[in-house]
Amino acid sequence: MTIEAKHSTEPESMQPHMKIAESWSCLNAWLQSMPDAIPGGLNAPASDDEIQILEGALGVKLPEDFITSLKTHGGQVDQDGVCFEGESLLDVKGILNEWTCWREIVVDGLFDGMTSDPDDGVKDDWFNLKWIPITKNGMGDCLCIDLDPAPGGTVGQVVRMLHDDDRRERVAASFEEWLCRMVMDITGLDVEEQQK
Template sequence: MKRQWEKLETFLHNTNPALLADLAPPATDAEIAVLEHGLGISLPPDFVFCLKIHNGQRVNSTGLFDESEFLSTSRILQEWTIWKELLDAGDFDGVESTPQSGIQPVWWSPKWIPFTYNGAGDHLCLDLDPAQNGSQGQIITLWHDDDARERQADSFTQWFTAFVEKL
C-alpha cells in the first residue's frame, strides 16, 4: 500500500500538484478510534493503513478518486450518519437494491462504510456485511437514486492498487 501511495503521489506531483497538496496528513490513532466507535465496527487493516498515510482530502480541489472526494475519518462518519439517520427514519423500509452476487439486497446497510463522495449522494463503500459469495471488506458502489449495487474489488488493497495502476 505504501508503494502504491508513493506512485500516486509522484503521479499527482507531475500532473496535479494542487490535488497532491489537498491530501490531508495521516490520521491519528485517536481519529481512527473515534471513527470506529462512531461506526460501531473495526475497519479493515488495509483501509486503516491507508488512512495512516493520508486522512482523506481537505477538499480544496477536485476529488482524488475519479473526481470523487477521498473522505477523511470525520467525513466518513458524517456521510455514514446521514445514511444511518435515513435508515432509522424508515426511508428504506420495503426498498431493496439489485446487487451483484455477494452483496446484500438492501438499499443500505450500516456496515457499508463510505470512503468516497461524488457530491451528489453517491459513494464507494467498504462492505463489512457481505452476502454469501462476497468478501469481507469488498468495495461496492452505493448510488443514492439507483438500485444497482456492484462489486468493484474484493478488498480495499485490490481496489486501490487497480486505481493506481490505471493512472
C-alpha cells in the same frame, strides 16, 4: 497502461496488485509532477485516536488495509474536489458525516421495504449500516467498504452505492485492490512492469 476501475472478470489472485504503501508511494511520486491532479492534495496521516473514535462511532472494526491507508493519508484535503473517478476520497470526519446521513435515513424508516439489485456477494439492502462510505461524488452516491457481505462476498470489499439507482456493484474485493486500481488509472502505471 490505463486500467478500468471496474470489477474485473480476471481471477483476483491473477490481477496485478500493489500493497497500500506501494500504491501511495507511486501516487505521491507521480503527484510531484502533477500537483493539481488531486485538488488540495492529500491529508496527513490520521492518528490512532482519530481512527479509534471513528470505529467507535461506526460501531465496527475497520479492515487493516483501510487503517493502513488512513495512517498514510487521511483522505484528501478538499472534500469537494474530485479525483478518484469523479469522486473525492473522504477523510475521517467526512466518512462519519456521510455514514451518519445514511444512518438517519435508515433509522427514519425511509428505506423500509426497499431492496437493491446487487452483484453476487453483496446483500440486497438499499443501504446497510455496515457499508462504510469512503468516497462521495456530491450527488448522493458513494463507494463503501462492505463489512457485511452476502455469501460469496468478502469482508472489506468495495461496493458502489447509488442513491437513486438500485444497482449495487462490487467494484473490488478489498480497499487495497481498489486503491491499486485507482493509482494505475490515475498515473497510467503498469503494475506488472513495475514489479519486474
